[in-house]
Amino acid sequence: MSDKPSFNVGDELIGPVRPVTPQRIEWYDSAMLSAATNELRQVGSNIHTDEEFARSEGFLAANADGMIMTNWCSEMLIRAFGLHYLEGGELRTKYIKPVYLGVPLSVRGRIKEATKQGNGSTMYAIDVWCEDGQGVKLVDGDAKVTVAGE
DSSP states (O other), rough: OOSOOOOTOOEEEEEEEEEEHHHHHHHHHHHHHHHTTTTTTOOOTTTTTHHHHHHTTHHHHHHHOHHHHHHHHHHHHHHHHHHHHHHHHHEEEEEEEEOBBBBBEEEEEEEEEEEEESSEEEEEEEOOOOOOOOTTTTEEEEEEEOOOOO
């Protein structure tokens, strides 16, 4: 990765391909709960950890916490833009379909705008999403990253 990444409109970003597993959900949910309470805690039954409970709430099965996929999109942007994303980036995601356990997700992005700024920087607008193996979008979003000029 260059110190000053450069992309053109239409360029694709390829992120990780990962399955959502019960372990990933447990790591994420327990870590968030532990951080929020300032003590090590295990998450209890919810739509992410308990098949029966998820079905009782109208889902086909237990499903991933949406922030897992948001983190995967953020990882893709860090790999593409490095500190430029961390220092001057934005990411918004929305969860448009449940992500069920065992489904491998591909994290993707596409540069939709590259606007030169007066100070020599470039502001990139990026479509981001996660899709299943059949190409169905399960998470949709957008990002902006400003890459500083010389």
